[in-house]
Amino acid sequence: MDRIDAMRAFVTVVNEGSFTRAAQRLELSPQLVSKYVSQLEQHLGARLLNRTTRKIHLTEAGARYHQRAQAVLGEIEDMESQLGDLQAQARGRLRISAPVSFAIRHLAPLLRDFQQAHPAVDIDLQLNDRKVDIVEEGFDVALRIGRLKSSSLIARRVAPVRLVMCAAPAYLARHGTPRRPEDLKAHRYLHYSYMDPSGREPVFRWLQARTPGHGELVSNNGDVLVAAAIAGAGIVLQPTFLCGAAIQAGQLAVILPEYEPEPMALYAVYAHRRLLPSKVRGFVDFLDGYFGNPPYWDRFG
Structure with missing residues (x-):
């Protein structure tokens, strides 16, 4: 048999x-x-x-x-x-969907290097923070950040995504550095509206327990909130691919590191495994390890 x-x-x-x-x-x-x-x-x-x-x-x-x-x-x-x-050259138009801030900060060098390795591939990159329907909207691959739920799609983990809480040293000098999650109740939080605050981590629960004051800042764009935090507007909880460079430069300081939320991940998601076009497989394989282990944006000590 x-x-x-x-x-x-x-x-x-x-x-x-x-x-x-x-x-x-x-x-x-x-x-x-x-x-x-x-x-x-x-x-x-x-x-x-x-x-x-x-x-x-x-x-x-x-x-x-x-x-x-x-x-x-x-x-x-x-x-x-x-x-x-191995016997077929990757070619054709590759349609990619990616989150706005991540793509702006980190995708340009990768796409340049990928096209140098695969010159017959044209790239159509569309930036959107919403969860696109890959099949209905005609994408070959989507980059997604989060904790993916089971689905019929195929997902390849590309890199870990750390969330850290940080603030400008000048803000902490004025208002004090939180030592415990309950200390966050007295601070101004720069809220990312796409962030699901229902997680199990203590830091999320204490953020919810705050008493909102006047002048709260809410945005659906993490870059705006990181820039506001650098300017001393308050405390922000954002992925290190957005705030890592500012932390490394001393513009932001990590607070409550022992309460860092469970990491999420960056995934490459595509519709099916069978008879996968060379252009898609080539791109997904190229992503593997490209950002380093740990990713270069996490190398701030």
């Missing part, structure tokens, strides 16, 4: 809902597909399917095996596609 063929036959039967349709998809006879599944069950020592004259039903063991088998077959297809890509 070829285990991969048997695994593929089983997964196709489940996905198609019948042996007949699976045989048509695999261009095999229904008898051979049935034989493959039976041999797989014998090899595993477990029944994977309950068969009736009209329907097939997954057993508990079958459901678990189906999930893992799909992942294994996907990895095999991915590996074979990568080998095939």
